[in-house]
Amino acid sequence: MGPRALLAEVTTDDQVSALLADLVLRQQAGALGADVELVPAARTVLVDGLADARERTSLAAWLAAWEPHAGDTGTGPLLEVPTVYDGEDLPEVAALWGLSPADAARRHAACEFRVAFCGFSPGFAYLTGLPADLAVPRRATPRTRVPAGSVAVAGAYTGVYPSPSPGGWQLIGHTTLRLWDEQRTPAALLTPGTRVRFVPVTEGATGR
Numbered sequence: 001m002g003p004r005a006l007l008a009e010v011t012t013d014d015q016v017s018a019l020l021a022d023l024v025l026r027q028q029a030g031a032l033g034a035d036v037e038l039v040p041a042a043r044t045v046l047v048d049g050l051a052d053a054r055e056r057t058s059l060a061a062w063l064a065a066w067e068p069h070a071g072d073t074g075t076g077p078l079l080e081v082p083t084v085y086d087g088e089d090l091p092e093v094a095a096l097w098g099l100s101p102a103d104a105a106r107r108h109a110a111c112e113f114r115v116a117f118c119g120f121s122p123g124f125a126y127l128t129g130l131p132a133d134l135a136v137p138r139r140a141t142p143r144t145r146v147p148a149g150s151v152a153v154a155g156a157y158t159g160v161y162p163s164p165s166p167g168g169w170q171l172i173g174h175t176t177l178r179l180w181d182e183q184r185t186p187a188a189l190l191t192p193g194t195r196v197r198f199v200p201v202t203e204g205a206t207g208r
Contacts, residue, residue, distance in 0.1 A: 123180025142168030
């Protein structure tokens with residue numbers, strides 16, 4: 001990953017959470033520079049911006065000795081996302097789950113999700129928490145434009161499109177909550193570790 005970076009790979013979402021938390025503690029203790037960036041992904045954590053070879057060697061040794069363990073996923077801030085479950089693909093997703101569309105919406109809303117990592121576009125978060133038996137395939141043909149605020153599922157993840165973009169996830173609903181705003185601090189409402197609940201509402205009551 002370059003002379004100023006290391007990429008650590010683990011095997012589960014929980015281990016990513018645990019490693020990230022431990023790296024944050026290491027940074028807070030001064031063992032990593034304040035400008036070092038920690039970037040979680042599905043099974044990796046990128047540590048970028050290391051000052052020099054000495055810091056890189058020290059971190060490599062620490063990572064080699066790190067013991068994988070499950071992270072504490074229940075302590076992040078909670079964001080409630082008001083959602084109208086009216087997505088074009090909700091009937092198809094419901095059929096895959098063996099439920100009616102109304103029951104599928106209730107089943108999804110009953111889950112508590114957590115932002116595992118961000119990517120794809122500014123403010124797009126990959127949320128874990130969907131039971132393994134509810135994983136669904138992506139669309140065979142991606143849409144050329146998915147509206148901002150679309151709530152969607154793909155594989156074991158749930159996501160909300162923060163801006164209009166192409167996309168191949170299954171659309172199950174929408175929210176008017178603004179997830180990405182460059183004029184706001186922070187710009188992204190969904191950051192790694194944030195807990196998320198989708199709250200069913202009727203059209204016109206999804207909030208800002």
